Amino acid sequence: MENFSALFGGAEPPPTAAAAALGFGPAKAPGAGAAPPPAAAAPPPGEDAARKAAGGPFYLLRELPGTTELTGSTNLITHYNLEHAYNKFCGKKVKEKLSNFLPDLPGMIDLPGSHDNSSLRSLIEKPPICGSSFTPLTGTMLTGFRLHAGPLPEQCRLMHIQPPKKKNKHKHKQSRTQDPVPPETPSDSDHKKKKKKKEEDPERKRKKKEKKKKKVGEESWGPAQPVPTRERGPGGSRAQSQRAAVSRGCCCHAGLTGRVCASSTEPAQPGAPGGGQLPGQQQQQFAVRPRRRRPGDPPADGNGPD
Amino acid sequence: MAEKFDSLEEHLEKFVENIRQLGIIVSDFQPSSQAGLNQKLNFMVTGLQDIDKCRQQLHDISVPLEVFEYIDQGRNPQLYTKECLERALAKNEQVKGKIDTMKKFKSLLIQELTKVFPEDMAKYKAIRGEDPPP
Numbered sequence: 001m002e003n004f005s006a007l008f009g010g011a012e013p014p015p016t017a018a019a020a021a022l023g024f025g026p027a028k029a030p031g032a033g034a035a036p037p038p039a040a041a042a043p044p045p046g047e048d049a050a051r052k053a054a055g056g057p058f059y060l061l062r063e064l065p066g067t068t069e070l071t072g073s074t075n076l077i078t079h080y081n082l083e084h085a086y087n088k089f090c091g092k093k094v095k096e097k098l099s100n101f102l103p104d105l106p107g108m109i110d111l112p113g114s115h116d117n118s119s120l121r122s123l124i125e126k127p128p129i130c131g132s133s134f135t136p137l138t139g140t141m142l143t144g145f146r147l148h149a150g151p152l153p154e155q156c157r158l159m160h161i162q163p164p165k166k167k168n169k170h171k172h173k174q175s176r177t178q179d180p181v182p183p184e185t186p187s188d189s190d191h192k193k194k195k196k197k198k199e200e201d202p203e204r205k206r207k208k209k210e211k212k213k214k215k216v217g218e219e220s221w222g223p224a225q226p227v228p229t230r231e232r233g234p235g236g237s238r239a240q241s242q243r244a245a246v247s248r249g250c251c252c253h254a255g256l257t258g259r260v261c262a263s264s265t266e267p268a269q270p271g272a273p274g275g276g277q278l279p280g281q282q283q284q285q286f287a288v289r290p291r292r293r294r295p296g297d298p299p300a301d302g303n304g305p306d
Numbered sequence: 307m308a309e310k311f312d313s314l315e316e317h318l319e320k321f322v323e324n325i326r327q328l329g330i331i332v333s334d335f336q337p338s339s340q341a342g343l344n345q346k347l348n349f350m351v352t353g354l355q356d357i358d359k360c361r362q363q364l365h366d367i368s369v370p371l372e373v374f375e376y377i378d379q380g381r382n383p384q385l386y387t388k389e390c391l392e393r394a395l396a397k398n399e400q401v402k403g404k405i406d407t408m409k410k411f412k413s414l415l416i417q418e419l420t421k422v423f424p425e426d427m428a429k430y431k432a433i434r435g436e437d438p439p440p
Contacts (some may be wrong), residue, residue, distance in 0.1 A: 072401025
């Protein structure tokens with residue numbers, strides 16, 4: 001068996017003096033054997049001795065990397081204390097849309113920025129040509145902002161467009177259907193539904209007629225039992241509360257702006273950014289929106305943190 | 307750290323609110339609201355000045371450009387953080403697997419070489435020291 005150190009060390013041992021005398025040795029021309037070997041072929045004796053002292057008979061022996069060095073063998077998320085962030089973002093589903101991240105921002109922010117040329121990338125790639133400082137507008141400059149009276153055309157009212165908010169249908173489903181319906185193929189289920197509707201229609205009509213008759217009878221004979229309905233707040237249905245809000249002149253409860261109204265928050269102050277001397281209708285719309293609560297803020301009365 | 311962001315956030319919220327109100331004035335402009343409009347325009351300039359002042363406090367904050375792509379596409383930027391964390395964990399696990407496999411390979415190689423070249427491996431172990439088992 002060949003020696004292991006020979007595999008890592010010099011492959012060929014130097015020829016002995018006897019072999020050289022007999023003419024055995026490296027396959028070279030007889031005349032060239034007398035010439036000294038080039039310096040690059042053999043390492044200098046000092047270096048070789050140092051290497052042998054450090055690695056013994058082994059070549060290519062390097063220092064092992066230190067055990068304190070941070071590698072992928074350790075869990076880097078726990079090493080940098082990012083478990084909380086990981087659980088926060090990866091534990092539950094993050095909503096896709098930008099409006100879920102910035103719910104208070106007005107306008108349609110879920111549309112791609114390339115549509116209306118409002119992308120942040122274009123702002124970086126082509127920064128606007130402007131000065132380095134902001135100076136307040138003088139009286140003469142403000143004359144350039146005199147506007148014509150009247151409403152804007154519909155296509156220009158981008159500020160009022162809000163993304164449609166999803167209603168929570170889960171509760172309705174639970175209350176309506178208690179037994180789970182087995183899954184069906186769409187074609188089969190469509191046909192069955194249509195047939196069922198046709199079959200049920202005359203029956204429903206009969207039932208309705210019977211109910212009406214009963215009601216009439218009850219009214220004549222005594223007080224009717226209260227019909228069970230879904231529980232609402234003290235204000236009744238949403239439509240009722242909206243109507244009441246309109247009558248009160250409250251824009252947000254009426255579902256007109258989607259903002260918090262002046263009735264629910266403090267009134268607009270003339271000095272504040274939400275204030276100003278404006279006509280009554282606009283003044284009502286300028287209710288200052290409540291500041292988003294931050295972790296450091298004191299808790300509101302009666303409402304704990306979410 | 308958080309105070310810097312809080313101040314910037316507050317200024318940005320005020321600015322956005324001012325712009326919203328400016329939009330309401332302009333959308334149904336009445337001659338009597340010209341003074342209010344002028345006031346809002348000046349508030350806008352002061353708002354921009356306030357935001358510009360926040361720049362000095364945040365010069366050491368760097369934002370990855372990929373986040374802007376998410377925002378430009380109307381997507382939640384938290385998805386970027388989520389994907390980054392998931393990618394980091396997957397890569398971490400991959401590298402850990404490679405390191406563990408290489409450690410196993412090393413111990414097996416030493417084991418087999420010791421059987422065949424006991425003297426040389428003894429020398430090797432003397433130089434390197436005993437490796438802990440993987």
